[in-house]
Amino acid sequence: MQLKNYAAWIPVENAQLEVGLAPFPRCGDDELVIKNHVVAINPVDWKIQASGGFNLTYPAILGSDVAGEVLSVGKKLKKKFAVGDRVISHALGLGNGPAYGGFQFYPILSAATTSLIPDDVPFKEAAVLPLSIxxxxxxxxxxxxxxxxxxxxxxxxxxxxxxxxxxxxxxxxxxxxxxxxxxxxxxxxxxxxxxxxxxxxxxxxxxxxxxxxxxxxxxxxxxxxxxxxxxxxxxxxxxxxxxxxxxxxxxxxxxxxxxxxxxxxxxxxxxxxxxxxxxxxxxxxxIVSQEPEVAKMIWGRYVPWALKNKKFVPSPKALIAGKGLDDIQKGLDRQKQGVSASKVEILLDDE
Ligand SMILES: NC(=O)c1ccc[n+]([C@@H]2O[C@H](COP(=O)([O-])OP(=O)(O)OC[C@H]3O[C@@H](n4cnc5c(N)ncnc54)[C@H](OP(=O)(O)O)[C@@H]3O)[C@@H](O)[C@H]2O)c1
The missing domain is CATH 3.40.50.720 (NAD(P)-binding Rossmann-like Domain)
Incomplete structure (x- = not known):
């Protein structure tokens, strides 16, 4: 069966998110596509919704924090990642176009800001991390x-x-x-x-x-x-x-x-x-565009090692604000109200 991709789109500046079909992605040699299980919400998401910026062209797909399962692996990454691997990633949608935004079922991710996560760390715990890393x-x-x-x-x-x-x-x-x-x-x-x-x-x-x-x-x-x-x-x-x-x-x-x-x-x-x-x-x-050695050291080496060895612990705690792409707008509204030592998340499947 042909998989279909759906996203929570922001149609124009200042508009509410709307769920709709999105092109099914094909990843480049240094990229991955995942099946997205959990997204976390950041202040930048509602700030862009309220005031634009980041030279976005609309319609756009926001969202920086994702956790999910690898669906396809770029040619140059076969030694590092495999289909089915569990990962977190800082989705680089701002500046790269909607296929790279986090608020969709199948985002394209850069390997430079992606890490494997251990089997005993649930997606909803790990999804709090990427942009903060x-x-x-x-x-x-x-x-x-x-x-x-x-x-x-x-x-x-x-x-x-x-x-x-x-x-x-x-x-x-x-x-x-x-x-x-x-x-x-x-x-x-x-x-x-x-x-x-x-x-x-x-x-x-x-x-x-x-x-x-x-x-x-x-x-x-x-x-x-x-x-x-x-x-x-x-x-x-x-x-x-x-x-x-x-x-x-x-x-x-x-x-x-x-x-x-x-x-x-x-x-x-x-x-x-x-x-x-x-x-x-x-x-x-x-850490990717100006001093890539920082991404290599932190995302490529330290984070996977430290998550596995419990030296780096997913924090703060997740605050689940909804389920499904339709609830992502609710997540943005909840984050905007303010949080204390917690991260707003939306589950995209039965985590
Ligand atoms: N430049 C970038 O690339 C980049 C990337 C990510 C985020 N950001 C920005 O970084 C900021 C933080 O994002 P976030 O997601 O980490 O925020 P957040 O988790 O939503 O921030 C909430 C926390 O802020 C603390 N807080 C609020 N006012 C404070 C103050 N005056 N002094 C000390 N602590 C205070 C609260 O602490 P208590 O509950 O303990 O009071 C609360 O735990 C946002 O403005 C975001 O847009 C920038």
Missing amino acids: STAAAGLFMNANLGLNFPKADSNLGRPFTNTKDTSTLLLWGGSSSVGSSVIQFAAAAGYAVIATASPANYEYCKTLGATYILDYHNPDIIPILISVLKGTNVAGAYDSIGSDTTVRQCASVLHALGGGKIASVVSSPEDLYGDVTVARIGSTG
Whole structure:
């Protein structure tokens, strides 16, 4: 029987998603096609729906996070992937056209942002990860951003915070966000002491992932407290996983008081900061297009190894908001309402 592909299309800017037929994909030599089992929703999905951008041509297919089963394998990938393999992938629809968007039954995926997942990790757990993997890796490891050391394959989660110059510390604004959850795990595995901000309800969550010290960003004295905690340590930089003007400025105040440094920000990059503080705006696809050695190291080597060895744990928890392509719009609306240490997902079959 001929398989049919369906997608949740965005017909024009500012319109609701509509389910309809999509061409059945054929993958290139470096690509895979999967049968999509679970998609996760990211803020960028509803942000594009509300305000456009990314030079999209419409109708378009959004969606960055997918988990599913390999249906066809490009010629050059036969040694790495096989039909039936279970994978997660950062779907690269933005910039590459609708066949590459995540919100369809059979998306085309780039092998550069795809990883095998172990049999004991359900698709709905693993689907929370892909965009956060690329974004965390881009901010932490690209030389254009913080340029930190890669995680070591044999490292333990976390390390004691000694408050001495021997320990390289990372200031992470937003430890319980989806991106922040991968930042903590990668940075801790690379040997950095992660000092994160979060709500008190998520302190334990951040600690479990490997953060060394967590502080409440609602505290009006958060800046002087962070300065005193980080003083005397070797601060490797700040990762702002929230990326509002306010949070970038908060990170900048801390770094400035400690003698300056670099911030990697997921969104905002104001220019009128202190002379000794620079801000790099993270682009998650930079790990493929600008510094491909980062994608090779993280997606190609570290993630498959660390998932298998339980050194990298799918986080945050999935918040299932519906089932089927028709419910993806509901998922976007739910993500827009705000979440705390959880990732909105839509199941596409009987997971
Ligand atoms: N540049 C890129 O390529 C790229 C890629 C992916 C995402 N992004 C952007 O990155 C941002 C985060 O995305 P996400 O999916 O990780 O978000 P998310 O998981 O939806 O963020 C929710 C979390 O943010 C935390 N939070 C909210 N305000 C905070 C503040 N002022 N300080 C510290 N934590 C705060 C909350 O923590 P508590 O519940 O603990 O309070 C909550 O856990 C979005 O703006 C997204 O568009 C950019």
